[in-house]
Amino acid sequence: STRRDILTMLTTACDTEGSHLSKKELIDQVFGFLLAGFDTTSIALTWTLLQLSERPDLQQKVRGEMSLVLGDDINRTITHEELDALKLTTAVIKETQ
Ligand code: HEM
Structure with missing residues (x-):
């Protein structure tokens, strides 16, 4: 597959010995993405729309x-x-x- 989205990258990533992330590690990573990406994205969008309104x-x-x-x-x-x-x-x- 040629998909380059973060979830595909996360599930296919492996270290030099070829081992993948465990199910728990995957879930923890996704939780991190949600936490890091939610407020940042909505606040950035809010400021952008405020700028455009001006x-x-x-x-x-x-x-x-x-x-x-x-x-x-x-x-x-x-x-x-x-x-x-x-x-x-x-x-x-x-x-x-
Ligand atoms: C406009 C939206 C966003 C802004 C302004 C933003 C801002 C930032 C900044 C400034 C950092 C660096 C923090 C530091 O090292 O001191 C960071 C790190 C990070 N962001 Fe975002 N972010 C945004 C969206 C997202 C989204 C959508 C995701 C998830 C998909 C995400 C995931 C992460 C992660 C995982 C890190 C840590 C990376 C590392 O391991 O060094 N962010 N973000």
Whole structure:
């Protein structure tokens, strides 16, 4: 498989002797991801949206980029290629951090 998401990487990772993480270690790692990724992501999103609310011109451009790259069907998972193509959106998120 060519999947590169963190769960696939975690379940396929092995040390030099070829041993994988145990079930308990996997569960502990996932708990760490949830803890580390929840507030950080929601607070980053909150600040980004606040910044955009203060810059309607930029908000309009970000919206435009999204419709251009993602099209009308928003009820689906976006691809890595689409994520990479969201240049302005990425720049706004990075400036906010
Ligand atoms: C915008 C969202 C996020 C921000 C701002 C953020 C910020 C950070 C920062 C600053 C550190 C370094 C802490 C230090 O070494 O002093 C860190 C580490 C870490 N983050 Fe995030 N994070 C975010 C999202 C996530 C997500 C979604 C995950 C889980 C998938 C995650 C998992 C981790 C883990 C596991 C570490 C420790 C890495 C290590 O072992 O050194 N983070 N994060």
